[in-house]
Amino acid sequence: MIQRRGLLAAVAILASLPLLPAAAQEVVEKKVFEAGEFRTRGGATIPNTRIGYQTMGKLNAAGDNAVLICHFFSGNSHAFGRLSAGGPAGYWDAIIGPGKAIDTEKYFVVSADTLVNVNVPDASTVTTGPASINPDTGRPYGMTFPVIAMRDFVEVQKKLLDSLGVKRLALVAGPSNGGLQTIEWAAAYPDFVERAMPVIAAEIDAWMQGWLDIWEAPIRLDPNWREGDYYGQGREPPLKGLAEAWKIVTLHARDRLWAKQYDRKLPEGQDPARKIGDRFAIEKWLDDAAAARARTSDANSFLYMVRANQLFLNDYPSLAAAMEGAAKRWLVIPSPTDRVFVLDGAREFIEVLRKAGKQVDTAEVTGPLGHLNGVVGMAPLADRIRAFLGA
Amino acid sequence: MIQRRGLLAAVAILASLPLLPAAAQEVVEKKVFEAGEFRTRGGATIPNTRIGYQTMGKLNAAGDNAVLICHFFSGNSHAFGRLSAGGPAGYWDAIIGPGKAIDTEKYFVVSADTLVNVNVPDASTVTTGPASINPDTGRPYGMTFPVIAMRDFVEVQKKLLDSLGVKRLALVAGPSNGGLQTIEWAAAYPDFVERAMPVIAAEIDAWMQGWLDIWEAPIRLDPNWREGDYYGQGREPPLKGLAEAWKIVTLHARDRLWAKQYDRKLPEGQDPARKIGDRFAIEKWLDDAAAARARTSDANSFLYMVRANQLFLNDYPSLAAAMEGAAKRWLVIPSPTDRVFVLDGAREFIEVLRKAGKQVDTAEVTGPLGHLNGVVGMAPLADRIRAFLGA
Numbered sequence: 001m002i003q004r005r006g007l008l009a010a011v012a013i014l015a016s017l018p019l020l021p022a023a024a025q026e027v028v029e030k031k032v033f034e035a036g037e038f039r040t041r042g043g044a045t046i047p048n049t050r051i052g053y054q055t056m057g058k059l060n061a062a063g064d065n066a067v068l069i070c071h072f073f074s075g076n077s078h079a080f081g082r083l084s085a086g087g088p089a090g091y092w093d094a095i096i097g098p099g100k101a102i103d104t105e106k107y108f109v110v111s112a113d114t115l116v117n118v119n120v121p122d123a124s125t126v127t128t129g130p131a132s133i134n135p136d137t138g139r140p141y142g143m144t145f146p147v148i149a150m151r152d153f154v155e156v157q158k159k160l161l162d163s164l165g166v167k168r169l170a171l172v173a174g175p176s177n178g179g180l181q182t183i184e185w186a187a188a189y190p191d192f193v194e195r196a197m198p199v200i201a202a203e204i205d206a207w208m209q210g211w212l213d214i215w216e217a218p219i220r221l222d223p224n225w226r227e228g229d230y231y232g233q234g235r236e237p238p239l240k241g242l243a244e245a246w247k248i249v250t251l252h253a254r255d256r257l258w259a260k261q262y263d264r265k266l267p268e269g270q271d272p273a274r275k276i277g278d279r280f281a282i283e284k285w286l287d288d289a290a291a292a293r294a295r296t297s298d299a300n301s302f303l304y305m306v307r308a309n310q311l312f313l314n315d316y317p318s319l320a321a322a323m324e325g326a327a328k329r330w331l332v333i334p335s336p337t338d339r340v341f342v343l344d345g346a347r348e349f350i351e352v353l354r355k356a357g358k359q360v361d362t363a364e365v366t367g368p369l370g371h372l373n374g375v376v377g378m379a380p381l382a383d384r385i386r387a388f389l390g391a
Numbered sequence: 392m393i394q395r396r397g398l399l400a401a402v403a404i405l406a407s408l409p410l411l412p413a414a415a416q417e418v419v420e421k422k423v424f425e426a427g428e429f430r431t432r433g434g435a436t437i438p439n440t441r442i443g444y445q446t447m448g449k450l451n452a453a454g455d456n457a458v459l460i461c462h463f464f465s466g467n468s469h470a471f472g473r474l475s476a477g478g479p480a481g482y483w484d485a486i487i488g489p490g491k492a493i494d495t496e497k498y499f500v501v502s503a504d505t506l507v508n509v510n511v512p513d514a515s516t517v518t519t520g521p522a523s524i525n526p527d528t529g530r531p532y533g534m535t536f537p538v539i540a541m542r543d544f545v546e547v548q549k550k551l552l553d554s555l556g557v558k559r560l561a562l563v564a565g566p567s568n569g570g571l572q573t574i575e576w577a578a579a580y581p582d583f584v585e586r587a588m589p590v591i592a593a594e595i596d597a598w599m600q601g602w603l604d605i606w607e608a609p610i611r612l613d614p615n616w617r618e619g620d621y622y623g624q625g626r627e628p629p630l631k632g633l634a635e636a637w638k639i640v641t642l643h644a645r646d647r648l649w650a651k652q653y654d655r656k657l658p659e660g661q662d663p664a665r666k667i668g669d670r671f672a673i674e675k676w677l678d679d680a681a682a683a684r685a686r687t688s689d690a691n692s693f694l695y696m697v698r699a700n701q702l703f704l705n706d707y708p709s710l711a712a713a714m715e716g717a718a719k720r721w722l723v724i725p726s727p728t729d730r731v732f733v734l735d736g737a738r739e740f741i742e743v744l745r746k747a748g749k750q751v752d753t754a755e756v757t758g759p760l761g762h763l764n765g766v767v768g769m770a771p772l773a774d775r776i777r778a779f780l781g782a
Contacts, residue, residue, distance in 0.1 A: 042665040147667050206673040207650035210642045213674045217635045221612045244608045251601045256736060259598035264709070273705055274433040276538050276698060282597040283604045307667060314664055318655070342730070345647060 026097055026104075028054045028081035028090075032126050033112070033160045041155075041315065044146030047135055051156055052126030053077050053112035055164070056097065057104035063167030064194075067102055068157065069111040070174030070181035072375055073249065073305060074118055074297070076125045077111040079174075080104075083124055092175075094379040101382035102389065107170060112160055114153045114181075116145075116305050120298035130228065130300035143228035148304055149311035150184045157181075158189065171389060173197035175374040176253075176340070177305075180204065180312050186327035187313060193327040195388065199365065200334060200374030202341045202349035203319045204312035211252070211340070216306045218244030219299045228300045239291070242299040247290035255337045255370025319349070323356045330360045331388040333381065335373040337366075361388060417488055417495075419445045419472035419481075423517050424503070424551045432546075432706065435537030438526055442547055443517030444468050444503035446555070447488065448495035454558030455585075458493055459548065460502040461565030461572035463766055464640065464696060465509055465688070467516045468502040470565075471495075474515055483566075485770040492773035493780070498561060503551055505544045505572075507536075507695035509688040521619065521691035534619035539695055540702035541575045548572075549580065562780060564588035566765040567644075567731070568696075571595065571703050577718035578704060584718040586779065590756065591725060591765030593732045593740035594710045595703035602643070602731070607697045609635030610690045619691045630682070633690040638681035646728045646761025710740070714747040721751045722779040724772065726764040728757075752779060 030052055038049040054077045059066060069079040069092065080096035082089055095101040096109055113119075117127035130145040161169070172185045172193050179201020186196040204212075219225055222241025230237045265281035272278040279287070316322035330353055334346035353360045363384045367377040421443055429440040445468050450457060460470040460483065471487035473480055486492040487500055504510075508518035521536040552560070563576045563584050570592020577587040595603075610616055613632025621628050642650075656672035663669040670678070707713035721744055725737035744751045754775045758768040769776075 044665075143667055145667075147663070147665055149664060205647060205650060206653035206656070206671070207642070207645075207647040209653075209671050210650060210673040210677055213671075213677065214635075214639050214642060217638065218609060218612055221609055221632060221635060223614050241612060244605075244612060247608065248605050251598070251605060254598075256596060256598040256733070259596060259601060262597035262600075265597070272538070272698065273540060273702055274435075274538055276534055276536075276694065280597070280600050280604075280701060282601040286601055286604065303667065307663065310671060311664055337735075339730070339733070342647070344728075 026056060026081040027085055028056055028083065030054055030077070030083055030124050030126070033163065035156050035159050038152075038156060040146050041149045041151050041311075042147045046128060046146060049115070049128045049156065050126060051113045051115065051117075051128065051160070052124070053110060053160055054081065055108065055110050056081055057106070057108040059108040059165055063165050064170065065107050066161065066164075066166040066169050067107045067109045067171045067173070068161065068169050068185070069096065069109060070153070070157075070172065070178035070185075071111065071114065072174070072176040072178050073309070074293070075178070075375075076113045076117055076119050076122070078124065079111040080109060091375050092378055095382055095385060101385040102171070102173075103386075108166070110161065110164065110166070112157050114305075114308075115148050115156055116301050116308060118297040118301045118305055120301055121296050127301075129298075130304055131231065131298045140231040142231065142300060143303075145300075145304065147311070148308045149314050150180055150308050151188060151311070151315055153181050153308065154184050154188050157185075169193050171195045171197060173199065175199040176201055176371065177309060179374075180309065183326075184313060186330075187316065187322040187325070190325055190327045195329045195331070196327050197331045197333065197385070197388065199378070200338055200341055200371055202334070202345040204309060205345070208341075209310045212306045212310050215245055215248050215252075216303050218242070218248075219302060222299075225299060228303075230299070238299045239294045242297065242302060243287075243290040243294040245299075245302055246293040246297070247286045250286060250289055250293070252340050253371040255339060255368065257337070257368035258370065320352050320356065323352050323358070326356070326358070328358055329391070330358050331363065331384070332360060333363050333365050333374065335365045335367075335371060337373070338371045340371045417447060417472040418476055419447055419474065421445055421468070421474055421515050421517070424554065426547050426550050429543075429547060431537050432540045432542050432702075433538045437519060437537065440506070440519045440547065441517060442504045442506065442508075442519065442551070443515070444501060444551060445472065446499065446501050447472055448497070448499040450499040450556055454556050455561065456498050457552065457555075457557040457560050458498045458500045458562045458564070459552065459560050459576070460487065460500060461544070461548075461563065461569035461576075462502065462505065463565070463567040463569050464700070465684070466569070466766075467504045467508055467510050467513070469515065470502040471500060482766050483769055486773055486776055492776040493562070493564075499557070501552065501555065501557070503548050505696075505699075506539050506547055507692050507699060509692045509696055511689035511692055512687050518692075520689075520695055522622065522689045531622040533622065533691060534694075536691075536695065538702070539699045540705050541571055541699050542579060542702070542706055544572050544699065545575050545579050548576075560584050562586045562588060564590065566590040567592055567762065568700060570765075571700065574717075575704060577721075578707065578713040578716070581716055581718045586720045586722070587718050588722045588724065588776070588779065590769070591729055591732055591762055593725070593736040595700060596736070599732075600701045603697045603701050606636055606639050606643075607694050609633075609639075610693060613690075616690060619694075621690070629690045630685045633688065633693060634678075634681040634685040636690075636693055637684040637688070638677045641677060641680055641684070643731050644762040646730060646759065648728070648759035649761065711743050711747065714743050714749070717747070717749070719749055720779075720782070721749050722754065722775065723751060724754050724756050724765065726756045726758075726762060728764070729762045731762040
């Protein structure tokens with residue numbers, strides 16, 4: 001199998017994040033924030049709200065050297081450092097740490113798990129969502145959990161930052177869903193947010209709402225989903241539907257250049273030109289990757305995460321209206337081959353910011369991975385980010 | 392509900408094709424071609440193969456004024472004319488007919504239903520596929536029907552053209568799946584094909600094979616699919632899964648500009664910010680459109696149509712190898728906002744043709760509909776097509 005070295009190297013990044021010098025292998029502690037009773041934008045009350053978080057660096061006396069990193073759709077707070085010695089590094093570890101672009105010798109960096117985080121079976125993820133126990137019934141909420149909006153993610157994070165003594169964010173940043181939280185933060189707390197850096201994110205318009213619906217649809221089709229009532233003894237979670245949902249996300253978040261390694265390849269023993277049930281290599285890879293991802297996530301939480309994304313900036317009549325009073329300084333970083341947040345959408349978002357009189361820098365994150373370049377390909381942007389923080 | 396007039400007009404095109412002067416309302420007869428026993432590229436034999444077709448214009452004595460129009464994934468032979476007086480016009484009727492760009496006063500235009508056509512419940516579609524009766528069992532083939540490749544579409548069409556006395560095609564053309572057939576035709580019969588005009592089509596690489604798999608996956612998830620054994624008394628076809636499949640195709644084949652009419656709109660009585668089961672306007676539109684489409688199509692045929700697309704140019708080691716000996720004169724027409732065959736893929740295809748020494752003209756089809764511009768927005772290309780045919 002002849003492969004291009006550049007592609008292989010890029011794909012390897014996904015499989016095992018790049019090794020760093022031992023000195024930079026910071027171990028971070030995963031902590032739990034008890035947010036207590038939380039009132040959602042939709043008007044519901046959640047008792048005993050809790051989320052996980054991690055920090056690196058020290059908050060200064062003024063409380064204004066803090067940075068908040070928000071995670072992507074399938075991620076958690078693990079943006080930087082290692083949760084144990086020798087364990088894998090966080091997804092943006094290349095740009096966060098001592099001496100790095102977001103320098104933890106200068107900044108107090110915080111990253112939290114969102115509400116309705118999908119990684120319920122992962123021991124290092126702490127979230128409150130449909131798989132949590134409803135204290136009124138002693139059983140998981142399932143689909144009785146209240147709807148969570150993107151703004152609710154921000155409000156719980158604000159409580160966390162308040163509890164830590166943060167008075168101002170020098171930067172809020174994140175990729176994809178984390179970029180959406182960044183934009184929502186900049187709209188909600190313009191004076192609290194000094195700089196905003198959304199990466200591979202732009203508006204959630206009706207077209208994107210439709211795509212999010214397509215992502216989740218296979219879950220609802222799986223007979224094991226049972227309207228969300230699949231928790232507990234003797235019940236099977238809807239792993240087939242959830243795997244198909246992940247398959248869509250997985251391909252949508254990548255690009256043609258990445259897929260080239262599978263061009264005209266067949267898995268061992270498969271003959272799709274003669275057997276209708278047989279698979280092409282790309283299908284086999286997607287099947288396997290998605291099935292593995294399904295086992296480490298929760299289907300109902302996927303549905304709630306989709307809805308939170310669909311409710312992006314839902315408190316405002318339009319994107320332009322939301323950005324009018326928003327934070328002033330922006331570094332917007334699209335990926336030109338992004339098939340989720342397509343480039344023309346990113347350009348329109350930048351135009352909206354400029355029309356609203358913001359100070360907007362832009363950069364591009366590139367590589368063979370399309371959307372995912374913004375998660376795994378940030379290292380070359382280090383100088384741009386450092387300059388933005390220093391400006 | 393305030394809407395943009397331009398968008399509404401464009402959407403209206405889809406709902407009811409534009410009215411033409413009475414003189415141009417040509418009624419065409421749908422005919423049946425009995426292809427008899429057909430040997431597939433995969434080595435299987437299908438007895439009693441039949442497909443529907445329609446023609447307009449007259450074949451000349453030399454048999455070399457013929458044009459073949461190939462249909463898109465969900466289409467059939469109805470590219471031009473009306474099947475009854477006052478009935479809807481064919482999808483490319485704006486460019487095919489007496490005095491039009493593809494002038495039926497000069498050319499003998501043929502268009503056929505493909506094998507494994509999805510429109511099984513439609514009385515005017517004639518196809519041979521998984522819903523056809525297997526003469527050995529007296530029951531529908533279901534998933535025992537042999538795999539059909541894109542090249543098989545071409546081979547059955549070749550038999551049809553031979554039976555009609557066609558000696559050479561002045562042009563083969565079509566949008567999307569029809570563009571793929573066009574490319575396959577140009578590779579298979581370079582001397583028979585004088586000119587090729589693929590519209591909104593380029594290579595099916597691994598990334599596209601993966602997307603095609605995503606399109607079909609909901610069908611396999613529907614418990615009513617029963618491994619394809621859903622035909623006959625007392626059984627329900629997998630309409631839910633098939634509708635979800637159409638939903639993906641429907642959104643993928645459109646674009647952001649089209650979706651803007653649904654931005655921040657909610658269907659009557661729906662409150663998705665408070666009720667997890669409630670829908671946004673774009674979701675409701677997709678649900679309704681897809682459910683309607685599911686009722687007029689066949690799930691197994693969708694699976695076979697996907698496979699035929701995945702087997703695009705499967706007889707060749709690469710796209711470049713296939714194009715080396717292919718027909719010489721090309722007019723390639725991408726849609727710049729196409730999210731299925733993305734613009735960089737179209738550009739790479741054009742580059743492959745040029746490297747193979749072909750004479751390649753290009754044009755762009757534009758509009759708010761992304762991929763579908765190439766189906767419903769061809770009228771402005773009339774002069775380009777006329778010039779290409781005259782060159």
